Amino acid sequence: MSELLRSYLTVGIFGVAAIAMAGAMLTIARILRPQRPTPQKLIAYESGVDPVGGDWAQSQIRYYVFAVLFVLFDVEAVFIFPWATRLEIYGTFGLVEMAIFIFILVLGLFYAWRKGVLRWV
Amino acid sequence: MTTLLALPYWQETGIKLGLALVVIPTTSLILVYLFLFKMMAFMQSRLGPNDTGPYGTLQLIAEAIKFLQKEDIHPAQADRRVFRMAPVVVLASTFLLYVVLPAGPDAVVEDLDTGVFYAMAVSSLSVLGILMAGWASANKYALLGGLRAAGQLIAYELPLILAVMGVVIQAETLNLQGIVEAQATGEIFGFGGIGNPFILTQFLAFLIFMIAAQAELTQTPFDMPVAETELVGGFHVEYTGFRFLLFFMAEFGTAFAFSALASVMFLGGWWIPGFDVDDNILNVLGPGVMLAKILLVAFFIFWVRFTYPRLREDQLQKFAWKVLIPLALANIVLTGIFKVVF
Incomplete structure (x- = not known):
């Protein structure tokens, strides 16, 4: 196995270990805790008042546009990371290239700003 | 770099x-005891827990045993499987963060080349768990809290990543050990006595990182997802007993991990001025130095948490998109210019 794959194997092992640890602790808790459910106990908690309407309430997802913008900027970040590690070698050329790239993105942000989508309505 | 011990992979991984498994729960215990119990109490002119053990240090053990004995209640309408998985996902995200955190030249679980990138990716996994918890609870408050948390975490993920970029440009590597080395061997205007902790040259990035981290950790003033006064606990309102404790542990474990990231990237990590970067003694002294720096950073996080009132949801979004992101982008360009010109 190559060094790279092996280092990610460790990550995998840690992920499994985290789930195993949570599972083990929940199992211990299962042995120790009482289990006496009553219908009243299982009602959704709404500050002591009986829930009004259905339990699956509808809610407006307010940040749909934010989420789209987020995807955009996140992809941009993925592009900037490799550039950032090699800036010394790229020199002025790389700097100007990235400045143009970031400028275009900032234009996009300002467009969204002017259009008024950066508001939590 | 010389290796301290040469062990087969499986043995080494087993030991680590x-x-x-011991260190991660301990870190969140330290933070809860020192800051949530004691510091918060002193800031509010009270003593905090002081009965159980010397200075109340055993209070946490008592709390854990109490949580173990609590009945596990699932709301009747809840999506049981997702409801049960959610805290484990959040805890796993915290756990995976610790894989790359270095405490000495060899004292790191796995020195991934993509260090910073990996840490950012893994830390955003917790959003999934929080959204799962909010949605599966079949509770209006939980749903609102979960959606708020998702909106907040995606908004502050960006300044966090973009602020880190300045450090990456200076260090020319994503590897966390590489970043520590770059700070240790760096010079400020020809003076290399204390290296070059990036907090000096990347102060703006440090500020943005700390503010964004505060929001990522959903600490006050950015705690709308769990706001007690309006959402009675937000996404974890339906959780009881040990599942709630998992969320709680993950919250403080992540706070510790983010403090560690900040001290590695901005405060020079485990390096002590006057030592070689790969000196073996740093494997012993490094964890102590790291702990001191982490507690310092965590102190600031909790100081802000206990001092400031909560922001409003629209103010929070406005601040991320209209202040932090433009500032972080400007920081990248400025750092780039300085890097190329000097």
Whole structure:
């Protein structure tokens, strides 16, 4: 196995270990805790008042546009990371290239700003 | 770099895993005791827990045992499987963060080349768990809290990543050990006595990182997802007993991990001025130095948490998109210019 794959194997092992640890602790808790459910106990908690309407309430997802913008900027970040590690070698050329790239993105942000989508309505 | 011990892969990983299983819960215990119990109490002119053990240090053990004995209640309407998985996902995200955190030249679980990138990716996994918890609870408050948390975490993920970029440009590597080395061997205007902790040259990035981290950790003033006064606990309102404790542990474990990231990237990590970067003694002294720096950073996080009132949801979004992101982008360009010109 190559060094790279092996280092990610460790990550995998840690992920499994985290789930195993949570599972083990929940199992211990299962042995120790009482289990006496009553219908009243299982009602959704709404500050002591009986829930009004259905339990699956509808809610407006307010940040749909934010989420789209987020995807955009996140992809941009993925592009900037490799550039950032090699800036010394790229020199002025790389700097100007990235400045143009970031400028275009900032234009996009300002467009969204002017259009008024950066508001939590 | 010389290796302290040469062990087969499985043995080495086994030892590290065993250590991590002890260290990770301990870190969140330290933070809860020192800051949530004691510091918060003193800031509010009260004593905090002081009955159980010397200075109340055993209070946490008592709390854990209490949580173990609590009945596990699932709301009748809840999506049981997702409801049960959610805290485990959040805890796993915290756990995976610790894989790359270095405490000495060799004292790191796995020195991934993509260090910073990996840490950012893994830390955003917790959003999934929080959204799962909010949605599966079949509770209006939980749903609102979960959606708020998702909106907040995606908004502050960006300044966090973009702020880190300045450090990456200076260090020319994503590897966390590489970043520590770059700070240790760096010079400020020809003076290399204390290296070049990036907090000096990347102060703006440090500020943005700390503010964004505060929001990522959903600490006050950015705690709308769990706001007690309006959402009675937000996404974890329906959780009881040990599942709630998992969320709680993950919250403080992540706070510790983010403090560690900040001290590695901005405060020079485990390096002590006057030592070689790969000196073996740093494997012993490094963890102590790291702990001191982490507690310092965590102190600031909790100081802000206990001092400031909560922001409003629209103010929070406005601040991320209209202040932090433009500032972080400007920081990248400025750092780039300085890097190329000097």
